[in-house]
């Protein structure tokens with residue numbers, strides 16, 4: 071279990087009074103203090119870590135958020151913001167002496183403008199909720215994390231989430247125009263707006279991916295895009311991961327940026343096939359799912375070019391969808407990958423490092439060796455075009471030794487990612503999970519530089535203070 | 549100012565900054581100085597230039613990344629990626645014509661070349677910004693020296709990275725006030741096989757922006773959407789331009805569909821690649837604005853539907869406008885007076901947009917706010933962020949805001 075900062079005894083002692091004060095701001099059921107009702111907030115998508123909070127508030131306006139923040143600021147109370155709680159890095163993990171601010175009641179869509187191609191939504195609107203609100207005009211919100219049915223735009227902004235289609239459309243940061251936020255001191259400010267590239271420091275860019283360290287986001291202005299005429303996928307299976315990696319390089323080198331380019335290794339292919347019966351080739355060492363967009367004729371032309379490139383790499387098989395249904399069948403296994411691995415092993419850790427794509431064969435080989443050394447299975451599914459790996463390490467949560475090994479294996483994988491020129495996290499964030507690995511990627515003075523920037527926003531280190539930075543010195547940096 | 553400092557390496561930059569911080573002697577920061585006349589004049593004891601930090605340090609076409617030291621001429625990078633059929637997608641403008649006279653004066657007549665560090669530090673993007681993102685969206689990694697003389701890295705050389713606070717975004721567009729950028733890693737993309745432009749002769753600017761919105765809201769992947777109020781070629785009135793870049797067959801198909809869809813907005817015609825490429829270069833560099841030497845230039849960014857209102861404000865001060873980014877980016881040329889500036893500021897504020905006084909005589913730039921003021925709580929955070937990166941306040945003081 072990861073270390074959490076010691077709770078402030080005086081805050082714990084004042085719990086009843088604090089709950090009353092919070093209830094005066096967020097009345098009735100919008101302030102939660104009963105243990106049974108607090109229980110759902112003790113963890114997030116990283117369920118290995120649990121901690122009950124002091125209290126939970128569910129404000130329904132920005133003004134309420136500001137009042138709660140001001141009260142907590144004046145009273146030195148720690149705060150943990152929470153969207154849907156799907157973080158895979160423990161980003162929404164509470165603290166014993168912290169108030170959790172849940173944003174789910176801020177769930178209104180405030181404005182949709184198809185001419186200016188933007189939507190203004192509150193932080194608790196789900197990712198898919200935005201697309202649902204604009205799809206009748208053929209528009210969509212581009213970043214599409216697999217958790218999009220549940221995760222909220224406020225969480226997406228704070229994690230700078232990506233999705234299967236970000237090779238073409240970019241991640242959250244590339245699809246935002248403006249934010250309304252509450253500072254740790256309780257002031258309401260707006261950054262960006264309905265326009266591009268606000269002059270001055272790029273607060274919008276700095277807030278994005280800041281993991282709830284700098285402020286509470288209450289409203290987001292996103293860009294919405296008109297969808298393509300159509301999209302279609304193909305599948306190509308290869309005899310080796312190295313060969314599949316070379317095929318990926320050749321596709322991108324040819325000047326084609328497919329809208330999605332997903333890679334699965336053998337253990338993952340087998341898990342998905344057993345689960346989804348998608349017709350994946352079981353003799354393949356590696357498989358690519360490649361999706362292109364455009365009119366039917368354009369799709370045909372692009373798929374023909376890609377097929378021709380893949381054919382140069384001695385594929386075991388290739389399958390080009392000829393209809394939307396066949397495309398869906400190809401995607402079916404990939405979309406169920408996490409569930410499929412979950413069926414083989416009830417417990418798994420999903421890692422998220424990124425590597426330069428050229429390092430793929432070396433990294434997969436080394437990961438295989440580590441898997442043998444640790445005696446734990448690993449399945450790999452990832453966004454091949456951008457090198458964002460998702461190794462799923464399978465373990466047994468009832469066996470503490472197995473969990474310890476899984477964590478050590480995961481840490482070794484991430485160290486390897488950094489060693490080959492990549493990074494600890496491509497889209498899931500540092501959270502508590504990778505906090506202590508930050509020293510692998512950054513030097514002490516670089517982390518201090520980041521801490522000083524956090525201090526500039528949050529001088530008292532009250533906002534999510536136990537995340538992102540190694541704990542030992544996660545104190546106000548002078 | 550005494551002789552400029554132009555250290556040959558990053559360690560030299562760090563040393564120069566440490567010395568300046570110890571002596572509390574401010575430094576003016578620049579690459580080759582091509583944008584020295586942008587924003588506010590800096591009062592500094594010495595000039596620190598990154599121009600001697602040159603060279604491409606890594607280029608992996610199949611990984612879509614290129615790294616270069618900050619003083620590398622942008623043209624050198626663009627040539628290197630073009631050789632492999634790739635491009636810097638945000639299409640950064642060449643401000644040579646806008647600042648030409650001023651820049652040449654400071655380099656003794658030689659035509660200075662914009663550096664990649666300068667383009668990142670100013671976060672300037674061209675027409676393709678509307679669909680592919682800004683310079684800052686393509687900045688994957690950065691090395692910079694902060695005001696304490698420490699070398700700090702953020703980001704990396706991979707396309708997806710959310711490890712720690714994103715200092716790449718903070719440094720991009722910070723105009724040398726938070727750190728001196730010494731090396732950048734940029735995302736590159738394949739350059740399209742060919743391109744073409746659909747032109748629509750529109751009755752007025754509002755109709756023009758509606759035509760651009762229809763194009764940008766179509767499934768055809770428009771990569772440039774500009775509006776020339778003064779017309780183009782033999783089209784005298786306002787003309788909307790919509791660019792498609794792709795494989796040849798797609799360009800043919802997509803421009804065909806666009807011509808059909810846009811016919812209701814005005815007379816439609818097609819410009820082939822040979823004329824389309826220089827036309828967009830001109831739009832990128834704001835050439836159609838035809839700003840006279842004595843005129844000031846503003847860059848106003850608003851939601852696209854507010855663009856025509858900004859253009860009307862430009863006309864009211866006796867100026868002219870050029871609209872890009874679907875109508876949302878309005879370049880204005882007009883009288884270099886405080887009254888004209890205040891009118892532009894008021895128009896931008898009324899549209900809840902943003903502005904930059906892009907070019908103007910030094911006294912004007914020193915006297916007025918060249919960027920929008922920030923609300924008090926944000927200004928307080930900004931001051932603390934500045935102190936967190938540049939505790940002694942030696943980096944480009946006053947460049948963006950008076951006293952900051």
Ligand SMILES: Cc1cc2nc3c(=O)[nH]c(=O)nc-3n(C[C@H](O)[C@H](O)[C@H](O)COP(=O)(O)OP(=O)(O)OC[C@H]3O[C@@H](n4cnc5c(N)ncnc54)[C@H](O)[C@@H]3O)c2cc1C
Pocket residue numbers: 114115150151152153154155156157158160161162173193214215216217220221222223224225226227228229230231232233234281282283285286287288408497498534
């Ligand atoms: C099955 C599954 C699949 C997933 N697939 C993907 C994927 O494909 N791509 C991807 O990128 N991620 C993925 N994730 C991870 C996760 O869904 C994303 O990180 C998501 O953006 C989190 O959103 P959330 O609303 O659940 O935020 P939470 O988990 O509640 O919070 C995330 C972080 O943001 C902070 N926070 C939340 N809201 C606010 C706010 N309004 N203001 C300030 N801080 C806030 C929290 O404190 C926390 O640090 C997946 C998760 C699961 C469980």
